[in-house]
Each structure stands twice: as C-alpha cells, then as structure tokens.
Amino acid sequence: MNEILSFWAQWLRPSAGLPTVQWSLLLAVAAMAGYLCQRHTGLPKVVGYSLVGTAAGLAGFSGAVWPLQGIGLFLLELGISIVLFECGGRIPLRWFRHNPMVLVQSIAESALTYFAVYWVLVWLDMPAHVAGPLALVALAASPAVLTRVVADTRAAGPVTERAIVLATLSTLYALTLGSARAEQINRQSITLLDTMYPVVVVLGVSIIVAAVLSLVLRMALRFMSPTSENTSMLLLALIAAATAVAAHMGGSAPLAALLGGMLLKQLNPRPWAWPRQLGNASSLLTMLMFVLVSTVAAQADWSGPVAGVVLALIAVRLVAKAVGVGLGNVGSGASWRQALWVGCAMTPMSSIALLIASQFVVASPSTGHLIARVALPAILLMEVLGAVIATVAIYRAGESSKPWAPLSRGGNGDRSES
Secondary structure, three states, X not given: OHHHHHHHHOOOOOOOOHHHHHHHHHHHHHHXXXXXXXXXXXXXXXXXXXXXXXHHHHOXXXXXXXXXXXXXXXXXXXXXXXXXXXXXXXXXOHHHHHOOHHHHHHHHHHHHHHXXXXXXXXXXXXXXXXHHHHHHHHHOOOHHHHHHHHHHHXXXXXXXXXXXXXXXXXXXHHHHHHHHHHHHOOOOOOOHHHHHHHHHHHHHHHHHHHHHHHHHHHHHOOOOOOOOHHHHHHHHHHHHHHHHHHHHOOOOHHXXXXXXXXXXXXXXXXXXXXXXXXXXXXXXXHHHHHHHHHHHHOOOOOOHHHHHHHHHHHHHHHHHHHHHHHHOOOOXXXXXXXXXXXXHHOOOOOHHHHHHHHHHHHHOHHHXXXXXXXXXXXXXXXXXXXXXXXXXXXXXXXXXXXXXXOOOOOOHHHHHOO
C-alpha cells in the first residue's frame, strides 16, 4: 500500500482543497433536491435547498462556520445584496406619496412584531438584553424567500407586490436597528445619544455607498444597454465591491444594496430587464445562500427547554405580522382578504435574520450564544415553513399563473424551469 501511495504522490497537485469539493457536491445535491421538490410537490425550490442544507448541518457538515466569517460571510452578504438591490428597485418612492398608508402599514406591522415578541420573551423569563435582539431578528421578513416563491409560482398581482414591498421595508428597519444594536450590546448604560449614534453611522455609511453605487450605474446606463450581458456583469461586480466596502467602513452591505436599488429606481424609473440577464450566476448565489443558512442554523443547540421558547416566538411573530398588516390596512387600497394573504406571505425568515444574529454573536459571544440558541432554530423552521405558507398565500390569493399540482413526468418539469 505504501508503495502505491508513494507512486501516486508524484501525481498529486495542490487544488482548491476538500472544502471546495464538499461544497460543490452539496450544491449539486441541493440543485437536484430543489428541482425534484418543485416537480413532485409543487412547492418552491427553496424548500429543497433548505432540506439538503438541514440534513448536512445535522450530519455535522464542517464547511460552514458559526458565527459567520471570512468568505462564507461575504458570500452570504453578496447573495442578500443582490436580492435586496432588485427588491429596492421595485419600490418607487412616489408610490408612498400616492398611497402613504402602505408606509403606515409597514411601520405598524414591524412595531407590533418587535414589541409582541419582546414582551412574550420577557414573560417567558428571558433576560431583556437577550429578548431585545431576538425581537429585532424576528422583525426581519425574508424578501429572498418571497422572491423565490414568486418566481417559482410565476405570481403577479397586488398581494405579491404589497408583500414584497412590506418585507423589504421590514428588512430595512431590521438591518439598521440590528446593526446599531450590535454595537451597543456590551454597553452597560445607554443614553439617547449613545442609541442614535450607531444608527446614524450605519445609515450614513450605507447611504453614501448606495449613492455611489446608484450614480455609477446611472452613468453606465447612459451608454450601455440595460439588456446587455455586460451590463449585468457590471451590476454584479459593482454590488460585490459595494458589499465589501460597506461592511469594511462600518455600514451594512445589504442595507447599502437595498438603498442603492431604491435610489437607482428614482434616477432611472424605466422597467429593468436585469433580473432576466443576471441568470444563472444570481441563481447559484441564491441557492448557495439558502443552503448556507440552513446548514448553519441546523447546527444549533437543539434542546427541549429551548423548543418551547422557539415555538412561542414563531407563533407570536405569525400573529403579530398578520394583525399589524390588518391594522394598517385601513385606507391602503387592499381588501381584508388580501391583507390576510399579505401577512401570511411575510412569514419567512432566512438569511437576513441569520446575518443579524451573527452580528450579535460576534459583538458579544456570551450574550450572542443565548440569542443564537433561540434564533437559529426559529430561522431554520421559518425558512422552510415560511416558504410553504407564502406559497399557500399566493395561491389562495389567486395570483399564481399556474395551478398548484405536481407536474407530469412527461417533460413539463423542464418547461417549468424556463
């Protein structure tokens, strides 16, 4: 045996290493699972991605380190940034001038979610310095999951658009407040100035990066076609650069991308063709993001006492989102039935919640551990169940362009990928 190994050693060459092989195979399995999940159950592909990541995490997959750091953290931020840039580009600010109740609805559901989760966790004897960050984690909906559900169901309509806008705005609040709260988590006494200062820094840096990103893209659009493949590559490259710069300068990379998309929409209000042009590169990053989130979240400390708190957080969050959307629905132009489905479509939690939880763990390992033991199981459950609930909501709202039935095995599955 030693002679064989000695003979073969001369042919071995340095490569990307075993982790690259592991991740490549894991993504390959996830791609197949997502395809089969959608074809045979009608559920979105993200459910298959998450189940594969969950199985890998429970099996002890070592390729995802918690708390997130290095290249894993950058890829997660980049995936979120791409999704949020697109979501930001779907929000024309003039819409809020014509229908300000949408903004009221957003603030109502976010505030009710935060305070309801906070009070219930304190009532369950959770320390206040742990309950507050967990309420911020619960505040964030997941535009990433929702947009994948919309793409897989080919949905379009008022419920779909309202849910994406409200989920994006809740993400804006959660990223701003979560990033600022992580900076204060180790401080004993906090004045009003101490509270506002991190918020101003996070928002200020993110707005500056967003402004530069949107202006550069606006200048590029003066001589480049928005449907060009090179324009899509330029977009991806600039978002990647903005992600690295914003995180390094003390801002929030996903927040900068979200604001950049919103600013560019004001500068260039014409409909964008980029989502189609981004194509497979964006889809691969998105799949990687979901697999990474579920792999990390599955490595949480699953125990009986924590399970009750997790289930309480999920239940309160579901009710608070629905009630908040309902309370702000008066005068917003949507029916009560549509408001119910909008509230249900906002239930997924995924990468943004994980990113906020990771910030708390990095800022304070002792307190962050208490936060993560509740946040990670909740994120994992709501990444899968939230996608299912959002799918049901979109179908019940009648906004999917295809029936919810397992596709026939005669080749319809291939057409569903188009």
